[in-house]
Amino acid sequence: MNQSILLLIKSCFLLCLTANMVAQELPPVSKYSTGDYGADNQNWSITQTAEKNIFFANSKGLLKFDGEKWELKDSPNKTILRSVFALENKVYSGAYMDFGVWTKDSLGDYQYQSLSNDLDLLEDEQFWKIDQLEHYIVFQSLNSIYLYNTLDNKFDIITSNFGISKMVVIDNILYYHKINKGIFKQVNGEEVAVNTSEIFKNSLLINLYKINNELYAQTQYNGIINLETNEEFIPDNFEEIWSKISIYSSIQLDNGEIYLGTISHGLLKLHNKQVEYQLTQENALTNNTVLNLFEDQNSNIWLGLDNGINCVNKSSSISIYNDDNGELGTVYCSVNFRDTIYLGTNQGLFYRDISEKKFKFIKGTKGQVWSLFKHDNILLCGHNVGTFQIEGNKAKLIKNLQGTWMFRAANDSTIISGNYNGLHILKRESNDSLTYVNKVKGFDISTKYFEFIDSTTILVNHEYKGVYKLTLNQNLTEVIDLKKDSSVPKGLYSSIIKYQDKILYAFKNGIFTYDESSSTFIKNAKLSSVYDPETYTSGRLVKTEDDRIWVFSQTDITLLIPSSVKNEFIIEHIPLNHGNREQISGYENVSLIYPDTYLLGNSNGYQLLNLKDFTQPKPEVFINSISVQNKWDEVISGLTNKHELKYKNNNLNFDVSSYNFEASFETEYQYKLENYTPNWSNWQKESEVSFKNLPHGDYVFKVRSRIGKNNISEVLTFSFTILKPFYLSNLMIAFYILVLIILGIVIHVFYKQYYKKQKRKLQEKANKELELKDLESKQKIMKINNEKLKQDIENKNKELAISTMSLIKKNEFLSGIKSDLKMVKTKDDKLDKVLKVINRNLNNSDDWKFFEEAFNNADKDFLKKIKSKHPSLTPNDLKLCAYLRLNLSSKEIAPLFNISTRSVEVKRYRLRKKMDLSRNDSLTNYILEL
Numbered sequence: 001m002n003q004s005i006l007l008l009i010k011s012c013f014l015l016c017l018t019a020n021m022v023a024q025e026l027p028p029v030s031k032y033s034t035g036d037y038g039a040d041n042q043n044w045s046i047t048q049t050a051e052k053n054i055f056f057a058n059s060k061g062l063l064k065f066d067g068e069k070w071e072l073k074d075s076p077n078k079t080i081l082r083s084v085f086a087l088e089n090k091v092y093s094g095a096y097m098d099f100g101v102w103t104k105d106s107l108g109d110y111q112y113q114s115l116s117n118d119l120d121l122l123e124d125e126q127f128w129k130i131d132q133l134e135h136y137i138v139f140q141s142l143n144s145i146y147l148y149n150t151l152d153n154k155f156d157i158i159t160s161n162f163g164i165s166k167m168v169v170i171d172n173i174l175y176y177h178k179i180n181k182g183i184f185k186q187v188n189g190e191e192v193a194v195n196t197s198e199i200f201k202n203s204l205l206i207n208l209y210k211i212n213n214e215l216y217a218q219t220q221y222n223g224i225i226n227l228e229t230n231e232e233f234i235p236d237n238f239e240e241i242w243s244k245i246s247i248y249s250s251i252q253l254d255n256g257e258i259y260l261g262t263i264s265h266g267l268l269k270l271h272n273k274q275v276e277y278q279l280t281q282e283n284a285l286t287n288n289t290v291l292n293l294f295e296d297q298n299s300n301i302w303l304g305l306d307n308g309i310n311c312v313n314k315s316s317s318i319s320i321y322n323d324d325n326g327e328l329g330t331v332y333c334s335v336n337f338r339d340t341i342y343l344g345t346n347q348g349l350f351y352r353d354i355s356e357k358k359f360k361f362i363k364g365t366k367g368q369v370w371s372l373f374k375h376d377n378i379l380l381c382g383h384n385v386g387t388f389q390i391e392g393n394k395a396k397l398i399k400n401l402q403g404t405w406m407f408r409a410a411n412d413s414t415i416i417s418g419n420y421n422g423l424h425i426l427k428r429e430s431n432d433s434l435t436y437v438n439k440v441k442g443f444d445i446s447t448k449y450f451e452f453i454d455s456t457t458i459l460v461n462h463e464y465k466g467v468y469k470l471t472l473n474q475n476l477t478e479v480i481d482l483k484k485d486s487s488v489p490k491g492l493y494s495s496i497i498k499y500q501d502k503i504l505y506a507f508k509n510g511i512f513t514y515d516e517s518s519s520t521f522i523k524n525a526k527l528s529s530v531y532d533p534e535t536y537t538s539g540r541l542v543k544t545e546d547d548r549i550w551v552f553s554q555t556d557i558t559l560l561i562p563s564s565v566k567n568e569f570i571i572e573h574i575p576l577n578h579g580n581r582e583q584i585s586g587y588e589n590v591s592l593i594y595p596d597t598y599l600l601g602n603s604n605g606y607q608l609l610n611l612k613d614f615t616q617p618k619p620e621v622f623i624n625s626i627s628v629q630n631k632w633d634e635v636i637s638g639l640t641n642k643h644e645l646k647y648k649n650n651n652l653n654f655d656v657s658s659y660n661f662e663a664s665f666e667t668e669y670q671y672k673l674e675n676y677t678p679n680w681s682n683w684q685k686e687s688e689v690s691f692k693n694l695p696h697g698d699y700v701f702k703v704r705s706r707i708g709k710n711n712i713s714e715v716l717t718f719s720f721t722i723l724k725p726f727y728l729s730n731l732m733i734a735f736y737i738l739v740l741i742i743l744g745i746v747i748h749v750f751y752k753q754y755y756k757k758q759k760r761k762l763q764e765k766a767n768k769e770l771e772l773k774d775l776e777s778k779q780k781i782m783k784i785n786n787e788k789l790k791q792d793i794e795n796k797n798k799e800l801a802i803s804t805m806s807l808i809k810k811n812e813f814l815s816g817i818k819s820d821l822k823m824v825k826t827k828d829d830k831l832d833k834v835l836k837v838i839n840r841n842l843n844n845s846d847d848w849k850f851f852e853e854a855f856n857n858a859d860k861d862f863l864k865k866i867k868s869k870h871p872s873l874t875p876n877d878l879k880l881c882a883y884l885r886l887n888l889s890s891k892e893i894a895p896l897f898n899i900s901t902r903s904v905e906v907k908r909y910r911l912r913k914k915m916d917l918s919r920n921d922s923l924t925n926y927i928l929e930l
Contacts, residue, residue, distance in 0.1 A: 024357045025319035025608045026277055028663035029284040030311040032065070044128075046294035046302045047086040051622075052659040054296065055091050056304060057081040062093060062102060062110070065309075066624055066657040067667075068687035076100065076112045085130035085137070092137055094127025099139045099146070108625050115148060119155065131169045138174065140167040145176060158186070166205040170215075177205035183217065183227065195227045207250040209258060218250050218260070238268075238275040251293045251301075257314075259301055261290025267303060267312070283322050285310055300661050311661050317614040318576070318664045323605035328359065330584065331601025334591040335372040337379045341593060342390065343601070344369030349381055351393055354594075364388075365395045373407035375415060377432050380407050387417055387426070389434055398426065399436035405448045410455065410476060416440075418447030423458070425476055442479030443470055451498040453516065459485075459496060459503055463586075466490035467505065469519070487520035488512055493538040493586035499549060500562070506531075506551070507539035530558045530571065535709060537578050538585045545592045552588045554578045555668075555709040574609070575617060575708025576600075580664050581607070617665045619713035621705040625655045626718070629690060643718075647725035650694040656687050658705045658713070665707045674700040696724045811895040814838045855882050866930060872914050880907055884927045 045057035056063040061075040062084065075081050079096035086092075091102040091110065100114035122143050129140040136156075139146040145158040145167055158164075160178050167176040174186045175194065182196030183205060195217070203219040208227075210216075215227045223242055224233035234242050245268075249261035258270040266280035266288045281288045285305065292304035301312040323329065329347035336342075336354075343350045349365035352358060371382035372390075381388040381395065382404035388395040403420030410416050413428040423440040445468070449461040458470045467488060471481035491507025498504075503514040505521055510528030512521035535554035542550040549560035549569075555577050561570040582602035583589075593599045596612035629651035645652075658667040668683040675697055681689070683706065700719045706712040726732060818838045821831060855863070866881055867873060873881070876897075883893045890904040897904065912923050 024277060025321050026279060026284055028313045028316050028318055028320055029279065030313070030661065030663040031286050032309045032311065044081070044304060045083040045085075045130075045292050046304050047084045047091065048294070048296045049086045049089045049091065051089055052297060054302065054661075055084050055086060056309065057084040057093060062091070062112075064110070066622075067659045067661055068657045069624075069655065073102070073110055073112070076114065082126055082128050083130045083139075085132070087132060087137065092130050092139075094130055094139055094141075096126050097121055097124070099127045099130070116146075119146070129167055131167065133169050133174050134172060138167065138169065140164060140176070145174075156189075158191070166207075168205070168208045170208050170210065175208055179204075195230070197230055199225060199230055206247050207252070209252045211256070218247060218258075220247050233273070235270055235275045236273055249290055249293045249304075251295055253295060253299075259293055261293050261303065262288070264288045266290065267293075267301075269314075279312065282324060284312075284320075296661065298661065311663070313662050313664065316662065316664060317610045319608045319610075321605040321607070328605055330603045331589070331606045332369060332587055333372045333589050334593065334599045334601055334606065335374055335379070336591070336593045337372075337374055337390070340392070341599075342372055342379070343606070344372050344381065345601075349383075349388070349390070349395060360393065362390070362393055362395050364397070370404065371406045373415075375407070375409050376412075378428070378434065380415070380417075380426075380434070382406055382417065387424075387436075396433075398434055399424070401436075403446075405446070406450070408450060408452060410452065414476065416450075416458075416476070418450050418460075420446050423447055423450070423470075438477055440472065440477065440479060443468075443482065449496045451496055451503050453503065453514070459514065461494060461496040461505065462490070463492050463494055464490060467496070467521075485519075485521065487522075491539055493540060495540045497541045497543050497549075499543055500547075504541060504549075506541050508533070508536045511541075527560065527569065530560070532709065538588060540586055540588045542588065542590045544590055544598065550588075550590045552578070552581075552583070553709065557581070573616075573708050573710055574614065575665050575711050576607075576609070577666050577708070580666065616711055617660070617662060617707045619660070619667065619705045619707045619711055620658050621669070621703055621713050621716050622657050622659065623654060623703070623716060623718055624657050627653045627655070629653050629692075643720040645720060645722050647696055647723055650696075650722050651690070651692050652694065653688060653690045654701060654703070654718075656689075656703050656705075656716075658687075658707075660707065667705050667707055669703060669705050672702045674702065694722050696722045696728065811898060815895060815898065855885075862930065866927070869930075870915055873911075876907070877911055877914065880904075880911055881927055884908075884924050887924065887928065 047055050049055070052066075054065045056065070058072070059080050060072055061081055062073040064071040064073070075095055077095060077098050079098070081093055081095050083094040084091055089104060093100065093102060093112075097116075098114055099116050100112055102110040102112050105111050122141070125141040125143060127139050127141050129138075131138045131140075133147065135150050136147045137150060139148065142163050142165070143159060145164060147156040147158070149155070158176070160181075162181050163179040165177045165179050167174060169175070175183060176185070177183050177200070180201050182200045183194040184191050185194050186192070199222060200217065200219075203217075203222045203225075206218040206220055208215060208217055209224065211224075211233065216224050216233055217227055218224050221243070222232070225231070226233065245260075245265050246263040247260050248263050250258060252258050256271065260268040260270065262268065266278055266285050267290055268278050269276045279285050285303070286308035287305050289306035290303050291306055294302040294304075296302060299315040301314050303310040303312065321328075327347070328343060328350060329345040331343050331345050333344040334342060339354050340351050341354065341359075343359060346368050347361075348367060349362045349369050350359040351362060352360060365381065365383065365388060368384035369381060370384070373380040373382065379390040381390050384403055385397070386401045387398045387404045387407075389398055390396075401417075401419055401421075401424060405418045405420070407415050407417050407426075415426040415428070415434065417424045417426060421439075422443045422445060425437040425440065426434045427437050428434055443460075445460070445462055445465065447460050448463070450458050452458055453469075456472045456474060456476070458472065460468045460470060462468070465484075467485040467490075469481075469483045469485055470479050472478065473480050488505055488507075489509075491509070494505065494507035496503060496505045504524075504527070505512045505514065508531065509523075510531055511524050513524045513527075514520075515522050530551050530553070532553065535556075537554050538552050540552055544550065547562055551558040551560065555575065557574040557576050559572040559574065561572060562568075563570050578585075581588075581600060582604055583600065584603060589601045591599050593608070596610060598609045598611065600607045600609060628645070628649040654671070656669060658669075660667045666685070668685055669687055669689075670683050671677075671681045671689045672679065673691055676691065676694060676699060680702075689703075698719070698721050700717055702715050702717050704713050704715045723729075818835060821835055821838075862885060863878055863882065867878065879897070880893065883896060888896075890901050890908065894901045894904045897907070899907075908923060912921075915923070915926070917923060917926060
């Protein structure tokens with residue numbers, strides 16, 4: 001048989017063993033993602049300072065983790081860091097051709113100082129292990145051991161020409177393994193052989209243990225060997241392949257437990273000569289090669305893997321079964337029946353005896369299991385295909401009725417099941433078997449939750465329809481009365497249970513108790529206090545066999561425990577949040593499996609909670625750093641209260657941590673900055689908070705953490721002051737006052753001169769205003785006079801018009817008389833005399849003189865002006881101009897000249913020629929415009 005076939009057989013055998021070991025409950029494991037800081041790099045060594053910071057020797061340098069953030073410090077000589085060791089808050093590290101110490105500076109940052117600069121190191125030395133021996137820090141390479149005296153800073157050196165594979169300090173004695181030589185120790189500065197037998201010459205030492213006060217050596221390939229007898233220590237349940245596993249790292253705890261880190265086979269836990277469990281990539285780890293192991297101050301086991309970092313919460317009261325291969329599926333219910341654990345999942349029904357480790361499938365139950373119901377010696381399974389009676393590893397289908405949600409016992413011999421289509425009756429036979437009787441008539445609604453009020457009255461809760469009250473006949477075969485309860489609304493993920501003869505209904509608005517006297521639900525204020533609108537996820541209530549009620553929220557599981565006082569509850573909180581429970585809302589399930597141990601089914605297997613060993617995690621909070629967010633990103637020196645900051649440093653970032661490494665419990669933070677934010681912030685997972693552009697003044701930063709809803713840490717405070725900006729400092733204020741005084745004097749002098757000048761201007765202005773007012777008065781008087789003169793002119797014009805019209809009328813009248821007289825045929829002297837008188841009056845020059853005088857009064861200098869402009873005008877022409885000036889028509893002018901209208905037109909024509917007007921020019925307009 002060739003080597004490849006042997007390896008294949010070995011691998012298959014190991015896989016079978018691993019699969020068997022996987023099927024058990026394991027401690028919670030955190031798989032840390034460090035981003036660019038080394039999640040995909042080898043982590044060779046792990047340590048922890050007194051301040052609880054975890055440090056890793058990493059391929060890229062010194063990696064720090066505070067439970068919230070990762071920080072990488074580059075290796076001083078840009079080589080791989082191989083080892084770290086913390087003493088108080090100092091971190092010693094070893095690398096290629098260098099080792100030294102990291103200490104915190106005044107800014108809280110770790111700075112490196114080499115301790116090996118003055119040493120003549122061997123070529124290509126790398127330092128793989130660091131430990132403490134009394135007041136010495138011991139650095140081990142593959143060729144030498146350097147003992148650094150912390151009291152006088154001097155070195156003692158142990159060298160070997162054969163190579164040193166490992167050093168171990170145990171009981172304050174330094175042991176080391178020389179390759180091909182055996183195991184030695186240092187006693188009073190002298191080398192003493194411990195075991196130089198062939199088995200140790202040809203083995204690689206991993207660690208030393210104290211087992212039953214005897215010293216044992218952990219080898220890489222040859223197991224655990226007694227240093228005195230060379231007898232091999234082989235775990236009872238791991239004997240067959242013990243010698244085939246390669247061990248790379250190990251630690252022994254004070255209680256004797258041994259943890260082994262292997263090459264390709266994960267982590268093994270040994271206790272009392274038994275392998276209690278194996279963690280591998282299949283059930284917990286990031287990968288199967290464990291390069292280093294470390295126990296922190298909270299008893300967590302840290303694993304430096306070939307690719308990543310994991311943390312095992314070995315002391316957790318919660319253990320986990322991860323169904324990573326999908327054999328079980330999502331667990332919807334569980335029960336311990338006759339010392340057999342049954343799990344109802346979406347894959348079917350599984351079982352295992354308490355003494356066994358692996359679950360087995362019960363044939364015929366493939367599909368969705370909704371519930372398991374234990375009644376006396378009977379176990380029923382509510383399944384998607386109907387109702388099964390379970391006996392050991394067999395399932396009997398009682399009735400092929402699709403969809404059985406749950407069961408309730410009406411009496412000792414009658415059980416009612418709630419199905420997709422209503423209620424069904426099952427009867428118990430004398431041999432503890434059940435038979436199907438009938439469906440309850442008159443109710444066909446899906447019955448997921450129901451409870452008996454009395455022997456014939458049932459309350460049914462439907463998430464989408466509400467609560468129904470059903471009254472059945474005595475034989476429980478028919479619903480004789482059906483009412484919908486209006487005292488509580490319907491609620492998604494609501495549930496209803498019977499507890500101590502009381503029916504409780506729960507949904508997001510609280511928990512209600514059914515009052516039989518009023519047939520209504522009444523809100524229970526105390527029980528409802530467990531619900532918070534911000535953290536509500538489900539109204540699912542679960543009652544376990546020990547009479548405890550389990551309530552589920554976003555942050556916690558709440559236990560309602562009966563008190564010795566009647567109708568009272570003790571309320572306890574388990575800070576196992578919704579994300580870590582991995583339960584489906586509305587289908588949360590819990591069952592009592594062992595005394596004080598509960599099984600919580602989830603979407604990836606289940607969790608076991610041991611309440612006896614459970615202690616509330618203590619939330620803590622620490623301020624790691626306070627940085628100033630300016631262009632230099634400065635960090636405040638130290639973390640002292642009453643710190644004073646320059647005004648330019650008014651953008652602050654607070655970085656806090658809780659050092660919570662528990663995988664099952666999640667930390668949240670809350671902040672408040674007094675004198676800036678009056679209220680606490682909302683709870684948040686982020687461990688950083690920033691405040692921008694803070695005004696000057698005194699501030700108190702407050703922070704607290706919580707694990708769960710009500711498990712809150714003490715408040716941590718940090719007081720600081722933002723100083724006034726320079727322009728508001730006392731010196732500048734004094735300067736401002738001085739400037740104001742000088743400015744006041746200058747202004748006073750200036751304004752004094754200015755006042756005089758202004759006074760002068762005002763006086764001048766007043767004088768001008770008086771002059772203007774006087775001028776305005778004169779103008780008003782002149783205007784009044786002008787208006788009066790205008791009125792006089794208008795009056796004169798009216799008089800002139802009246803006189804002119806009188807002349808026209810007189811001349812017309814005389815012309816008419818003259819015409820009439822001329823018509824008389826008989827002539828006599830008297831008539832001639834009258835005609836002469838008429839002619840004399842028609843040509844009376846006195847009339848013209850009167851008119852001329854009146855015209856000149858009305859239109860002064862017009863006749864002179866037109867005469868000067870046109871000297872050739874005759875008196876008759878001037879008369880015609882005056883009449884045209886009065887805008888008289890030719891017809892009106894004719895009587896004034898005692899001529900015909902035609903003659904007037906001729907006169908007008910002649911006048912135009914004298915004035916040298918063109919044919920297009922209007923004579924009248926020309927005269928009027930002069």
